[in-house]
Amino acid sequence: MVTRTVLTGLTALALTGPAGFLAPLEWGGGPLTVDALPPLVYTAHRGGALEVPENSMSGLMTAFERGTAQVIDADTRMLRDGTLVVMHDETLDRTTYARGPVRGLSRKEWQQVRLRPPAGVPGRWRAERPPTVEEVLDRFGGRVVLMLEAKDAQSLARLSAMIHARGLARSVFVNTNRPWVARRAHDLGLLAQLWRSRGQLRTDRPERWASFVDVLDVDYKARDRDLLRAVNSGVPRVWAHTVTTPRQRDRVLRLGCNGVITDAPGLLSRTPVSGA
Numbered sequence: 001m002v003t004r005t006v007l008t009g010l011t012a013l014a015l016t017g018p019a020g021f022l023a024p025l026e027w028g029g030g031p032l033t034v035d036a037l038p039p040l041v042y043t044a045h046r047g048g049a050l051e052v053p054e055n056s057m058s059g060l061m062t063a064f065e066r067g068t069a070q071v072i073d074a075d076t077r078m079l080r081d082g083t084l085v086v087m088h089d090e091t092l093d094r095t096t097y098a099r100g101p102v103r104g105l106s107r108k109e110w111q112q113v114r115l116r117p118p119a120g121v122p123g124r125w126r127a128e129r130p131p132t133v134e135e136v137l138d139r140f141g142g143r144v145v146l147m148l149e150a151k152d153a154q155s156l157a158r159l160s161a162m163i164h165a166r167g168l169a170r171s172v173f174v175n176t177n178r179p180w181v182a183r184r185a186h187d188l189g190l191l192a193q194l195w196r197s198r199g200q201l202r203t204d205r206p207e208r209w210a211s212f213v214d215v216l217d218v219d220y221k222a223r224d225r226d227l228l229r230a231v232n233s234g235v236p237r238v239w240a241h242t243v244t245t246p247r248q249r250d251r252v253l254r255l256g257c258n259g260v261i262t263d264a265p266g267l268l269s270r271t272p273v274s275g276a
Contacts, residue, residue, distance in 0.1 A: 023167065024142060031142025033170035034191060034214075037070055041259035042269060043147055044069035045242050046088065050263040051122065054095065055086045056115050057131045057139070064144055068269040071173070072140060073147040073261065076133050078155040083107040084133035084162070088151075097127065103152075107132075134162060141168045147193065147261075149175040156181060160188040173215055179208075186212035193217055195241060201226040210234035217241055217261065220252050231256035246271040 023031070044063040052059030055074055063072050075088040080103055092098040097114050105113070110132070117125040131139075133148065140146060146168075150156055153176070163172050174185045175193040182192040195217035196204055202223070206216055210233055218230045220240040231238050239259030240252035249260050249268055254275070262268050 027142050031168060031171045032144060034145055034173075035170070037145060039258060040253070040273075041071060041237075041239065042069040042265050043071040043073050043239065043259065043261040044265045045073050045261050045263050046075065047072060048263055048265045049121075050244060051266050053115060053118050053121060053125050055088055055130060056125070056128055057135065058125060058128055060131075060136065060140065063265065064140060066266060069262075069265040071145045071147050071259075073149070073175075074133075074136055075149045075151055076155065076159065077102045078152045078158070079103065079105050079107060079110060081106045082158060083110065084155055084159060085110055086131045086133060086136055090151075096130070133159065137162060137166055137168065137172075141166050142171055145171055145173070147173040147175055149195075150181065150185075153178065153181050153184075156184055156188065160185070160190055163190060175215075175217065179213075182209065183212045186214075191215070195219075196230075198222045198226075201230065204229075206230050206233035206235060215239055215259075218252075218257070220248050220260075224255060227252065227255045227257065243268070246274070250274040 046054035047059035047063045052062045060072055063069055074086045076084050077087045078084055087102050091101050095115055097116050113130060114127040115130050117127060150159055163169055169189055173191045173193040175195055176182050177195050179194060182194040185192040191214045192212055193215040194209060194213045198219040198221045201218060213235050215237040216230050216235040218227060218238060218240050220243050238257050239261055240257045241261035243249050243260040243262045244264050250273055253273060
Protein backbone atom coordinates (compact mmCIF):
# COMPACT_ATOMS: atom_id res chain seq x y z
CA MET A 1 0.00 0.00 0.00
CA VAL A 2 1.26 3.45 -0.86
CA THR A 3 1.15 5.83 2.07
CA ARG A 4 2.35 9.40 2.34
CA THR A 5 3.28 11.13 5.56
CA VAL A 6 4.04 14.69 6.51
CA LEU A 7 7.69 15.50 5.87
CA THR A 8 8.46 16.90 9.28
CA GLY A 9 12.00 17.80 8.30
CA LEU A 10 10.76 19.84 5.37
CA THR A 11 8.10 21.61 7.34
CA ALA A 12 10.44 22.93 9.99
CA LEU A 13 9.93 26.66 10.35
CA ALA A 14 12.68 29.17 10.71
CA LEU A 15 12.47 32.36 8.66
CA THR A 16 10.01 35.16 9.17
CA GLY A 17 8.25 36.15 5.94
CA PRO A 18 5.47 38.57 4.98
CA ALA A 19 2.76 39.24 7.53
CA GLY A 20 4.75 37.38 10.17
CA PHE A 21 4.41 34.05 8.35
CA LEU A 22 7.18 31.61 9.29
CA ALA A 23 8.83 30.37 6.11
CA PRO A 24 10.14 26.80 5.66
CA LEU A 25 13.88 26.26 5.82
CA GLU A 26 14.17 25.19 2.19
CA TRP A 27 12.96 28.60 1.02
CA GLY A 28 16.42 29.99 1.72
CA GLY A 29 16.04 33.67 0.85
CA GLY A 30 12.44 33.26 -0.25
CA PRO A 31 9.88 30.96 -1.87
CA LEU A 32 10.26 29.33 -5.27
CA THR A 33 8.50 31.58 -7.79
CA VAL A 34 7.45 31.57 -11.45
CA ASP A 35 10.75 33.25 -12.28
CA ALA A 36 12.43 29.87 -11.74
CA LEU A 37 10.28 28.03 -14.29
CA PRO A 38 12.11 26.52 -17.29
CA PRO A 39 11.34 27.40 -20.94
CA LEU A 40 9.13 24.31 -21.26
CA VAL A 41 6.82 23.77 -18.30
CA TYR A 42 5.01 20.59 -17.32
CA THR A 43 2.01 20.99 -15.03
CA ALA A 44 0.63 17.97 -13.17
CA HIS A 45 -3.13 18.33 -13.75
CA ARG A 46 -4.92 17.52 -10.46
CA GLY A 47 -1.56 16.02 -9.48
CA GLY A 48 -1.43 13.92 -12.66
CA ALA A 49 -4.79 12.18 -12.71
CA LEU A 50 -3.69 9.21 -14.83
CA GLU A 51 -0.84 8.48 -12.42
CA VAL A 52 -2.14 9.42 -8.95
CA PRO A 53 -5.55 9.90 -7.28
CA GLU A 54 -6.70 13.33 -8.41
CA ASN A 55 -6.72 16.23 -5.95
CA SER A 56 -5.64 14.02 -3.05
CA MET A 57 -2.88 14.96 -0.65
CA SER A 58 -1.06 11.68 -1.31
CA GLY A 59 -1.38 12.23 -5.07
CA LEU A 60 -0.11 15.81 -4.89
CA MET A 61 2.73 14.71 -2.63
CA THR A 62 3.66 11.92 -5.04
CA ALA A 63 3.74 14.39 -7.94
CA PHE A 64 5.96 16.68 -5.88
CA GLU A 65 8.33 13.90 -4.86
CA ARG A 66 8.66 12.50 -8.37
CA GLY A 67 9.68 15.90 -9.71
CA THR A 68 8.27 15.24 -13.18
CA ALA A 69 6.34 18.53 -13.23
CA GLN A 70 7.39 22.06 -12.34
CA VAL A 71 3.84 23.14 -11.50
CA ILE A 72 1.21 21.22 -9.52
CA ASP A 73 -2.45 21.89 -10.24
CA ALA A 74 -5.45 21.50 -7.92
CA ASP A 75 -9.08 22.63 -8.01
CA THR A 76 -10.67 24.69 -5.24
CA ARG A 77 -14.24 24.99 -4.02
CA MET A 78 -15.87 26.75 -1.09
CA LEU A 79 -17.90 25.09 1.65
CA ARG A 80 -20.99 26.72 3.13
CA ASP A 81 -18.96 28.17 6.01
CA GLY A 82 -16.38 29.70 3.66
CA THR A 83 -13.72 27.01 4.05
CA LEU A 84 -11.78 26.47 0.81
CA VAL A 85 -11.22 22.83 -0.10
CA VAL A 86 -9.63 20.86 -2.92
CA MET A 87 -12.24 19.25 -5.18
CA HIS A 88 -12.99 19.42 -8.90
CA ASP A 89 -16.67 18.51 -9.09
CA GLU A 90 -19.63 20.37 -7.65
CA THR A 91 -20.68 17.13 -5.95
CA LEU A 92 -18.94 14.44 -3.94
CA ASP A 93 -20.45 11.63 -6.01
CA ARG A 94 -17.68 10.78 -8.48
CA THR A 95 -14.54 10.83 -6.34
CA THR A 96 -15.67 10.06 -2.76
CA TYR A 97 -17.76 7.55 -0.82
CA ALA A 98 -20.23 10.34 0.01
CA ARG A 99 -22.88 12.02 -2.11
CA GLY A 100 -24.31 15.50 -2.46
CA PRO A 101 -23.06 19.03 -3.17
CA VAL A 102 -19.67 20.10 -1.88
CA ARG A 103 -21.09 23.55 -1.07
CA GLY A 104 -23.53 21.99 1.41
CA LEU A 105 -20.82 20.87 3.84
CA SER A 106 -19.21 22.61 6.78
CA ARG A 107 -15.51 22.29 7.66
CA LYS A 108 -16.38 19.78 10.39
CA GLU A 109 -18.40 17.68 7.96
CA TRP A 110 -15.58 17.85 5.40
CA GLN A 111 -13.34 16.08 7.89
CA GLN A 112 -15.56 12.99 7.57
CA VAL A 113 -15.36 12.78 3.74
CA ARG A 114 -13.12 10.09 2.28
CA LEU A 115 -11.84 9.91 -1.28
CA ARG A 116 -12.56 6.69 -3.13
CA PRO A 117 -9.32 5.24 -4.57
CA PRO A 118 -9.71 5.42 -8.36
CA ALA A 119 -9.72 2.37 -10.61
CA GLY A 120 -7.04 2.27 -13.26
CA VAL A 121 -4.46 4.39 -11.46
CA PRO A 122 -1.21 2.46 -10.85
CA GLY A 123 -0.42 1.44 -7.28
CA ARG A 124 -2.53 0.96 -4.19
CA TRP A 125 -3.97 4.03 -2.51
CA ARG A 126 -5.78 4.54 0.76
CA ALA A 127 -9.18 6.14 1.26
CA GLU A 128 -8.00 9.49 2.60
CA ARG A 129 -9.66 12.76 3.50
CA PRO A 130 -9.52 15.34 0.69
CA PRO A 131 -7.38 18.33 1.71
CA THR A 132 -8.27 21.92 2.37
CA VAL A 133 -6.62 24.65 0.31
CA GLU A 134 -4.91 25.87 3.47
CA GLU A 135 -3.27 22.46 3.88
CA VAL A 136 -2.07 22.44 0.27
CA LEU A 137 -0.61 25.93 0.55
CA ASP A 138 1.13 25.06 3.80
CA ARG A 139 2.51 21.78 2.47
CA PHE A 140 3.68 22.89 -0.98
CA GLY A 141 3.66 26.69 -1.10
CA GLY A 142 7.08 28.05 -1.97
CA ARG A 143 8.47 24.54 -2.60
CA VAL A 144 6.87 24.19 -6.02
CA VAL A 145 4.78 26.51 -8.17
CA LEU A 146 1.08 25.84 -7.66
CA MET A 147 -1.88 26.28 -9.97
CA LEU A 148 -5.20 26.66 -8.14
CA GLU A 149 -8.42 26.84 -10.11
CA ALA A 150 -11.03 28.97 -8.34
CA LYS A 151 -14.21 27.06 -9.21
CA ASP A 152 -16.25 29.50 -7.11
CA ALA A 153 -15.68 33.12 -8.15
CA GLN A 154 -16.87 34.35 -4.75
CA SER A 155 -13.94 32.56 -3.13
CA LEU A 156 -11.37 34.81 -4.81
CA ALA A 157 -10.97 37.35 -2.02
CA ARG A 158 -10.47 34.62 0.56
CA LEU A 159 -8.04 32.74 -1.68
CA SER A 160 -6.11 35.95 -2.32
CA ALA A 161 -5.80 36.63 1.40
CA MET A 162 -4.46 33.11 2.03
CA ILE A 163 -1.87 33.43 -0.74
CA HIS A 164 -0.69 36.88 0.29
CA ALA A 165 -0.51 35.97 3.98
CA ARG A 166 2.01 33.26 3.09
CA GLY A 167 4.10 35.43 0.77
CA LEU A 168 3.16 33.32 -2.26
CA ALA A 169 1.82 35.92 -4.70
CA ARG A 170 4.57 35.01 -7.22
CA SER A 171 4.33 31.28 -6.52
CA VAL A 172 0.67 30.49 -7.24
CA PHE A 173 -1.31 30.83 -10.46
CA VAL A 174 -5.03 31.39 -9.89
CA ASN A 175 -6.96 29.79 -12.74
CA THR A 176 -10.45 30.48 -14.06
CA ASN A 177 -12.50 30.17 -17.25
CA ARG A 178 -13.93 33.67 -16.84
CA PRO A 179 -11.97 36.70 -18.06
CA TRP A 180 -13.54 39.01 -15.46
CA VAL A 181 -12.36 36.69 -12.67
CA ALA A 182 -8.86 36.64 -14.15
CA ARG A 183 -8.87 40.46 -14.20
CA ARG A 184 -10.03 40.51 -10.60
CA ALA A 185 -7.24 38.10 -9.62
CA HIS A 186 -4.72 40.37 -11.34
CA ASP A 187 -6.13 43.43 -9.54
CA LEU A 188 -5.71 41.56 -6.25
CA GLY A 189 -2.00 41.18 -6.99
CA LEU A 190 -2.19 37.52 -8.00
CA LEU A 191 -0.85 35.63 -11.01
CA ALA A 192 -3.89 35.25 -13.25
CA GLN A 193 -4.46 32.22 -15.44
CA LEU A 194 -7.33 31.96 -17.92
CA TRP A 195 -8.35 28.65 -19.46
CA ARG A 196 -10.38 28.42 -22.63
CA SER A 197 -12.11 25.54 -24.37
CA ARG A 198 -11.76 24.55 -28.02
CA GLY A 199 -15.11 26.16 -28.76
CA GLN A 200 -14.31 29.39 -26.94
CA LEU A 201 -10.99 29.75 -28.75
CA ARG A 202 -12.76 29.88 -32.10
CA THR A 203 -14.08 33.38 -31.35
CA ASP A 204 -11.73 34.59 -28.59
CA ARG A 205 -9.52 37.62 -29.10
CA PRO A 206 -6.84 36.78 -26.52
CA GLU A 207 -4.78 39.90 -27.21
CA ARG A 208 -7.43 41.73 -25.18
CA TRP A 209 -6.27 39.85 -22.10
CA ALA A 210 -2.51 40.34 -22.43
CA SER A 211 -2.43 43.15 -19.87
CA PHE A 212 -3.77 41.05 -17.02
CA VAL A 213 -3.35 37.34 -17.87
CA ASP A 214 -0.07 35.63 -16.94
CA VAL A 215 -0.96 32.23 -18.41
CA LEU A 216 -3.38 31.57 -21.25
CA ASP A 217 -4.46 27.95 -20.79
CA VAL A 218 -5.67 26.62 -24.16
CA ASP A 219 -7.42 23.42 -25.20
CA TYR A 220 -4.97 21.22 -27.12
CA LYS A 221 -7.86 20.10 -29.36
CA ALA A 222 -8.29 23.63 -30.74
CA ARG A 223 -7.60 24.33 -34.40
CA ASP A 224 -4.07 25.29 -35.42
CA ARG A 225 -5.21 28.81 -36.34
CA ASP A 226 -6.77 29.32 -32.91
CA LEU A 227 -3.69 28.10 -31.06
CA LEU A 228 -1.47 30.32 -33.20
CA ARG A 229 -3.67 33.32 -32.38
CA ALA A 230 -3.23 32.55 -28.67
CA VAL A 231 0.54 32.12 -29.02
CA ASN A 232 0.79 35.49 -30.78
CA SER A 233 -1.55 37.31 -28.38
CA GLY A 234 1.13 38.91 -26.21
CA VAL A 235 0.27 36.74 -23.18
CA PRO A 236 3.72 35.57 -21.96
CA ARG A 237 2.82 31.95 -21.22
CA VAL A 238 0.54 29.82 -23.37
CA TRP A 239 0.08 26.31 -21.97
CA ALA A 240 -2.11 23.60 -23.50
CA HIS A 241 -4.52 21.37 -21.59
CA THR A 242 -5.22 18.53 -20.95
CA VAL A 243 -2.42 16.70 -22.75
CA THR A 244 -2.00 12.96 -22.16
CA THR A 245 0.27 11.73 -24.98
CA PRO A 246 3.65 12.75 -26.44
CA ARG A 247 2.01 13.26 -29.84
CA GLN A 248 -0.44 15.79 -28.42
CA ARG A 249 2.38 17.56 -26.62
CA ASP A 250 4.62 17.71 -29.68
CA ARG A 251 1.87 19.30 -31.79
CA VAL A 252 1.16 22.16 -29.38
CA LEU A 253 4.86 22.80 -28.88
CA ARG A 254 5.40 23.00 -32.65
CA LEU A 255 2.64 25.62 -32.76
CA GLY A 256 4.48 27.70 -30.15
CA CYS A 257 2.99 26.77 -26.78
CA ASN A 258 5.59 26.88 -24.01
CA GLY A 259 3.95 24.53 -21.56
CA VAL A 260 1.56 21.62 -21.22
CA ILE A 261 -0.93 20.73 -18.52
CA THR A 262 -1.03 16.97 -18.32
CA ASP A 263 -2.61 14.02 -16.54
CA ALA A 264 0.57 12.03 -17.30
CA PRO A 265 3.61 14.11 -16.30
CA GLY A 266 5.72 11.00 -15.74
CA LEU A 267 5.09 9.70 -19.25
CA LEU A 268 5.79 13.04 -20.90
CA SER A 269 8.88 13.83 -18.87
CA ARG A 270 10.57 10.59 -19.92
CA THR A 271 9.54 10.84 -23.59
CA PRO A 272 11.71 13.21 -25.65
CA VAL A 273 10.01 15.89 -27.69
CA SER A 274 9.90 14.81 -31.33
CA GLY A 275 12.21 16.88 -33.49
CA ALA A 276 13.81 18.63 -30.50
